[in-house]
Amino acid sequence: MGSELYHRNQWQELVDVIETSLQELPRALQRCRDECYGPLRLGRRMGFAQTVIHQMITLKECQSQCIHKLGELRFDKTEEFFGSYFHYLQYGYHMLNASLPAIQASATQLQLEPHSDVAKKNAVFYRQQHGVTRKDFIPREDVQPLIESMDLEHSFMHVLDELSGHLEQFGEERQGGEEGQDDAELLDNDFFAYPPANMPQAEEWEWQEWNKPEIVRFTTDPDRMLADNVLSQDQCDKLLELTKHCKEGDGYQRKAPHTYNELFEGLNILDAAKKSQEGEVVPELSQLYVNASRRSRDAIAKEFNLQTPLYFSYTHLVCRTAKDVVERRDLSHPVHSDNCILNEATGECDKVPPAYTWRDYSAILYLSGEFEGGDFFYAHSTKDLSPEETVSPKCGRLVAFSAGKENMHGVLAVTKGRRCAVALWFTLDPNHKEATFSMAEEILHEIKTVS
């Protein structure tokens, strides 16, 4: 029906039909998923764990087909059924001159089909439209729960597949060995070794040779790490070159926590990629920004031995420049936690909005040490905000820590020169991963394939 209306240029009707069916989709999907629960089939020669896993694989395989099954009923038999909703929708809204919904539909299509040429072409079209800002180019919020559940289903399938592979291998190795060994033994040791199978892997590093990061010390606390050599001098210099494109106050339009005695400038990852798209920044620099962030993320996840994926939640290239002020008593960045709001009077740190409660880990990758002041420090506690441990920035040094009240931290005044770093915040919650990070990667990939 949707495609018929499309061919008949009935845009309002097309948009209405799709919006209605989008609302019905979760229920229809649930019905289809429920139908997948069949009788338990016990494999005759399988052990207990194998039987359970095979049963779950069958169930999950059936459920993950639901979105395609629904597609066969409605539109043409199409693999990209869900993405095609948003293709038709963006076009319908575009024809109705409803630009914001059109842009959001296009952003959703790109989120669902990051490799589709059509989705990319649509996205480029809207990005280039006058007045379209980063704020507008975000996927529709109302369908995020559905997309997340599809992603989770997908990830879960991978885990099951891997689990089943391990079991089969184990079963073979066990032949001739002791009978009756407990399958539960499989569920320890390196069974859930990092990175998990569903972890998004770094692309192969391009343009650059990367050193091995050197973990210099775990500080007093297991939730803190420090690594050197994450970037080479050449890479720091290149990223410093990129900081020329930082803009004042970026990322902190309203209540900035930073001192007025310094100039605070920033460049987020998507803006960097967009600048490369517009020919303002050599793609190598934006790609390096992406790669350095990924490399930091991977080092942190490995060092903290995380068992589930660590997602980017916000990535920001930032510089703090001293103004001509004598006798500074302030801090460059007052003591704070990255995921709760400190009440200095009580020493409580509440993990409630407007705090970024979903942030689980924070990191700062420094690009140089050539300025005065500006040491990073951990405070003693929420009640004693004096420095407990300080870290002097230098090129390639990475400081990382869990983002809660156990790691209150701040930055001493930058009294001379410019202090630049990539600030990174991470989450374990896929619902809060930074959509703009993959959009930036997509743009850079696009540039590479075109050139």
Ligand SMILES: O=C(O)CCC(=O)C(=O)O
């Ligand atoms: O730049 C630093 O060393 C720390 C910055 C920081 O803590 C923050 O931006 O939340």
Ligand SMILES: [Fe+2]
């Ligand atoms: Fe912080």
